[in-house]
Amino acid sequence: MWHQSQQRTGTLEHRYNSVLRELEGKKPQLDELVASADSLKDDASRTQLHQKVSKLREHWDETNSVVLARKTQLDAMYTDTHKFDAKRAELESWLARMEARLERMAPVARTADVLDQQIREQKGFHAEIHQYKHQVELFNQMTQRLIAIYQHDDTRRLKKITETINLRYSSLNSSIIARGKELHSAMNSLHNFDKALDKFASWMSEAESNTDLVELEVDKLGPARRDPQARGPSMHLK
Numbered sequence: 001m002w003h004q005s006q007q008r009t010g011t012l013e014h015r016y017n018s019v020l021r022e023l024e025g026k027k028p029q030l031d032e033l034v035a036s037a038d039s040l041k042d043d044a045s046r047t048q049l050h051q052k053v054s055k056l057r058e059h060w061d062e063t064n065s066v067v068l069a070r071k072t073q074l075d076a077m078y079t080d081t082h083k084f085d086a087k088r089a090e091l092e093s094w095l096a097r098m099e100a101r102l103e104r105m106a107p108v109a110r111t112a113d114v115l116d117q118q119i120r121e122q123k124g125f126h127a128e129i130h131q132y133k134h135q136v137e138l139f140n141q142m143t144q145r146l147i148a149i150y151q152h153d154d155t156r157r158l159k160k161i162t163e164t165i166n167l168r169y170s171s172l173n174s175s176i177i178a179r180g181k182e183l184h185s186a187m188n189s190l191h192n193f194d195k196a197l198d199k200f201a202s203w204m205s206e207a208e209s210n211t212d213l214v215e216l217e218v219d220k221l222g223p224a225r226r227d228p229q230a231r232g233p234s235m236h237l238k
Helices: 006-039 043-104 112-149 156-220 222-226 228-237
Strands: none
Touching (some): 043 112, 043 156
């Protein structure tokens, strides 16, 4: 029954209502037959007819009970189907909206300011997914309850829908977690690059300082010491 649509369930409910109306319509005729059998003066005839009428009455009561029970079950099934489909539509709409948002997220950036923004976006998105997990769990509980109640009916449709929703939610959650790891890895790489750059800049500054010190020491030696060739001709003139 559960593999059928809600409209189909409503159609069956309408048919059972029609059967119940027909049974109720025949009840006065049955009561009249019972009264006629009781009014017979011939004891033998009355007993024989009364037995037949009693069996007919029992059959009517049994049929009426079966139809009424099934109609009651269909009423409940119709209500449960409506609630299930409404919750399914709500979950599928939310999943589609979140999947579209994830798809629109820009590639992992290479600058710190944009990465900070993307990390905040990822954390907010992940928080929404985690918060909505309760709704998915409620839907799973609803499915299990309906399967238990209607264990003699075909509940494959419920199972298939629920499995699909669970897979989509799990995939969405895994994807945003993976994006978070990529963003943090990119930020760590950027920080490591900045550290290496700062270290190299520090070394360059130290090298420049050492060069300045060497130049200063050379200046202290005077012009003659800095240029030995300049002293050669002077000594030769003496």
